[in-house]
Amino acid sequence: MLGAFLTSLQMGLYMFIVLTIGASMLVAGVFGGQKQANTN
Secondary structure (H helix, E strand, O other): OHHHHHHHHHHHHHHHHHHHHHHHHHHHHHHHHHHHHHHO
C-alpha cells in the first residue's frame, strides 16, 4: 500500500512539474509574441 502511495505521489509530482514547465513556456510565448507585436 505504501509503495502504491509513493508511486502515485511521484506521478503527481511529475505531472505538476510538467504542467508548470508547460505553463511557463506558454506564458513566455505569449509575452514574446506581444513584445514582437509592440516593436512592429
